[in-house]
Amino acid sequence: MGRLIAISNRTAADPGARAGGLAVAVWESLKSTGGVWFGWSGDIVEQPTRSLHTMKDDGVEFVLTDLSQHEHDQYYLKYANSVLWPVFHYRIDLASFDADAFQVYVAVNQRIASMVADRLKEGDSVWVHDYHFLLMGDSLRRAGWDGPIGFFLHIPFPPPEVFRALPEHLWIARAMCNYSVIGFQSEQDRSNFTRYLIEDCKAKVLDDGRLEVFATTVKVEAYPIGIDAESFEAAAKTEKAQEAAERIGRFLGGRSLVIGVDRMDYSKGLPQRFEAVGRLFDDYPETHGTVSVTQIAPPSRSKVEEYRELRQTLDRLAGRINGDYGDLDWIPLRYLARSYDREELAGLFRIARVGLVTPLRDGMNLVCKEFVMAQDEEDPGVLILSEFAGAAEQLKAALLVNPHDKRKLAEVIHHGLTMPIEERRERWLELRKVVTEQDISWWRQNFLKDLDALQTGSS
Ligand code: GDG
Numbered sequence: 001m002g003r004l005i006a007i008s009n010r011t012a013a014d015p016g017a018r019a020g021g022l023a024v025a026v027w028e029s030l031k032s033t034g035g036v037w038f039g040w041s042g043d044i045v046e047q048p049t050r051s052l053h054t055m056k057d058d059g060v061e062f063v064l065t066d067l068s069q070h071e072h073d074q075y076y077l078k079y080a081n082s083v084l085w086p087v088f089h090y091r092i093d094l095a096s097f098d099a100d101a102f103q104v105y106v107a108v109n110q111r112i113a114s115m116v117a118d119r120l121k122e123g124d125s126v127w128v129h130d131y132h133f134l135l136m137g138d139s140l141r142r143a144g145w146d147g148p149i150g151f152f153l154h155i156p157f158p159p160p161e162v163f164r165a166l167p168e169h170l171w172i173a174r175a176m177c178n179y180s181v182i183g184f185q186s187e188q189d190r191s192n193f194t195r196y197l198i199e200d201c202k203a204k205v206l207d208d209g210r211l212e213v214f215a216t217t218v219k220v221e222a223y224p225i226g227i228d229a230e231s232f233e234a235a236a237k238t239e240k241a242q243e244a245a246e247r248i249g250r251f252l253g254g255r256s257l258v259i260g261v262d263r264m265d266y267s268k269g270l271p272q273r274f275e276a277v278g279r280l281f282d283d284y285p286e287t288h289g290t291v292s293v294t295q296i297a298p299p300s301r302s303k304v305e306e307y308r309e310l311r312q313t314l315d316r317l318a319g320r321i322n323g324d325y326g327d328l329d330w331i332p333l334r335y336l337a338r339s340y341d342r343e344e345l346a347g348l349f350r351i352a353r354v355g356l357v358t359p360l361r362d363g364m365n366l367v368c369k370e371f372v373m374a375q376d377e378e379d380p381g382v383l384i385l386s387e388f389a390g391a392a393e394q395l396k397a398a399l400l401v402n403p404h405d406k407r408k409l410a411e412v413i414h415h416g417l418t419m420p421i422e423e424r425r426e427r428w429l430e431l432r433k434v435v436t437e438q439d440i441s442w443w444r445q446n447f448l449k450d451l452d453a454l455q456t457g458s459s
Contacts, residue, residue, distance in 0.1 A: 001452055002123030004035040007116060009076070009132040011039035013055065013062040022154075024228055025444045026127075030060040038063045038116050044072045052115060065115060067108070074104035076132070083166070084131045088155050089267045089361045092165045094306055102168050106135060113139030120145055125451050128179070130154045138175035150451040151179040152223065155363040156390065157189040160196035173201060177214045180454045183223040183447050185363040185390035190222045219454075223447045224394055226439040227369045232346060236374035241347030244340070248294070248348055255292045255330075256417055259352040261345055261367050262359070264297040264337065266310050269360040269386065269403040274317040276358075276403075277333055279410035281325045289330050291417060293356075294348070298339035311337070349374035349381070354416040358386040358403035365389040368398065372431045380428035382416035384409075394438060397430035 012023035030037055041053050041064035053064040067076065078101035086094035113136055120126070126149040128136045137149045163169050173196060176182060184190045194211065197203035197220075203213035210217045235241060248257065258277075262268035277293050299311065318335045325332045340348075349355060355371035368383055368391050375381055385391060385398035392400055401412050 001033055001448075002125060002455065003121065004029045004033045004448070005038070005116065005120065005124050005126045006030060006035065006129065007038045007112065007126065007133060007136060008129035009040050009080075010042065011037045011062055011064065013037070013039075013041075013057075013064060022225070022440070025440045026129075027060065028441075029127075029444060029448060031058055034059050036061045036063055036119060038112060040064065040076075041066050043067075044069055063115065063119065065112065071104055071108050074098075074101040075108040079105035080132045084134070085155065085267075087162065087166050088131060088158055090156070090158050090162050091266070091361075092162060094266065095165070097167060099167065109133055109135040110139045110142075112136070113143050116140065117143035117145050120147070122147070123455070125448075125455050126150065127152070127447075127451065134172050135175040137178035141178045148180045148451055148454040149178070150181040150183065150447060151176070152183040152225075152447060153189070153363070154185065154225070156186075156361055157184055157193045159192045160199055163192070163196055164200075169196075170200065173197065174214055177201075177211075177216055177218050179218060181219045181221065181447070181450050183221055185222065185224055186393050187222045188393070189363070189390070190220055194220055219450060221450065223443055224390060224438065225364050225366070226441075226443045227366050227373065227435065228441075229369070229373050229436045229439040232342075232370050232373040235343045236346035236350045238343045238346075240341060240343035241350065241374075244344035244347035245351045249351065252292055253329075255290055256353040257348075257351060258291060258293040258354040258356055258413060258417070259348055259371075260293075260295040260297075260356040260358075261348075262295075262297055262357075263300040264307060264310060264314075265300055266306055267359055267361050268297075269358045270295065270297060270310065271313050271317060272360065272403050272406060273356060273358050273409070274314060274321065274333065274335075276406040276409035276413065278317070278321045278324075279406050280413050281321065281332055283407075283410055284414050287414070287417070288325060288332075289327065291332075292330070292334065293332065294334045294336065295356075296336050296338070296340060296345070296348075299337055346370070346374045350376055352381045354413060355381055355383045356413070357389065357391075358384065358401060358409065359389050360386070360403055362386070362389040362391070365391045368395060369435045372428065372435045375428055375432075377425075377428070379421070380424050382419050382424055382427070383431060384412055384416055394434050395431055397427040397434075 006026050043066045045066045055062050082096045128151045197213050201213050203211045210219045321333045349371045357368040383398040386403045387400045399412050
């Protein structure tokens with residue numbers, strides 16, 4: 001294989017950012033091919049120049065650009081995070097449509113494409129990540145690159161009826177068809193995108209499954225992303241993990257722990273989850289004083305108005321539940337708006353009786369896979385998973401729920417808390433098998449195999 005060239009908004013240029021599975025997976029591929037990783041430096045400057053930050057680490061080159069304040073506001077905060085993020089999570093109601101922001105989004109995709117195109121060599125394969133760069137394939141083609149370009153969307157792709165709400169839907173879809181391979185997290189996303197291309201763009205499905213559309217062919221597949229299962233399992237057994245488990249154990253005093261860990265984002269279904277927890281305490285008095293729910297929710301993208309509102313809603317709901325049910329020696333629902341180390345999270349997952357992962361919509365959701373790998377095989381906890389997370393297509397042995405149905409969710413939490421050990425083990429073994437077999441390397445290899453096949457075909 002030739003060099004792999006990765007493009008993503010944020011890169012792992014900072015060694016501290018390499019702990020996550022995705023960063024490690026991309027890093028490994030880049031290392032083995034002497035590849036290059038392009039993206040945003042994370043800095044905002046008055047006036048971005050064409051001067052780039054470059055650095056080399058372990059054979060991998062990073063080429064990073066700053067964003068201007070205007071680009072950061074329009075491309076990143078507005079178009080990517082206040083238009084694409086809500087619409088792709090089926091939340092047209094939260095989108096702030098903005099034609100000017102789209103123009104800046106186009107310009108940033110083109111600017112980064114030109115900085116990439118200058119450095120591409122024959123034999124390279126390009127791998128673009130996520131919703132910040134939907135147009136990158138098209139921009140690279142315009143800049144003269146005709147080699148393979150793969151694209152992986154980490155968030156959901158909505159049904160055509162929702163996608164059409166985006167004023168720029170046709171522009172975006174047409175641009176996306178310049179990718180050679182488009183990877184989605186789930187069959188649901190793949191079928192949503194394919195249906196849009198068939199209904200709106202007269203796409204034809206070829207015998208080999210590829211789509212013929214806009215006078216080109218594109219491979220559209222689901223490649224569900226995994227985690228570094230082995231390393232997360234090991235993280236749960238570290239000293240740091242044990243210390244975290246002991247700390248929370250002192251607080252629990254023998255009570256059962258129900259845990260949730262999510263970035264504070266409206267897609268994660270936190271208000272609905274809190275309301276279901278309220279129902280749990282309303283409907284099952286035996287949980288009073290015997291069950292403690294801890295939600296860890298590190299704030300994210302705090303500049304966007306919806307996140308501030310979400311924070312207020314959660315404060316109000318937690319206050320209500322604790323006010324109604326709390327006692328001198330019991331806090332029913334603890335909500336911690338801060339982040340913890342990966343090992344600490346693993347330690348908390350390990351001693352939890354129930355893991356609550358109930359997004360309203362999620363591309364994949366990695367937390368549920370991490371929860372599975374952190375469990376103690378002698379006494380595994382129960383995973384409650386939203387049917388609207390991409391992971392639900394793989395993790396069928398979880399207790400699958402509709403997060404909007406709060407009464408039912410309360411019932412399922414109760415069921416999880418009282419599940420006999422035999423059933424817990426049986427379900428966990430099945431979940432563990434899927435998470436270890438379909439891990440991050442499996443994902444990366446599947447995607448790159450399909451991208452490489454095009455390289456071979458084109459050479
Ligand atoms: C996007 C898609 C898709 C969370 N709190 C802390 C912390 N985390 C870690 C988790 C997990 C990661 O962040 C979150 O990943 P998710 O998959 O749950 O969600 P998104 O951030 O929305 O990710 C998603 C993913 O991309 C990958 O393709 O699965 O659907 O939305 O690893 O453990 N990590 C640390 N402290 C925290 O407090 N260290």
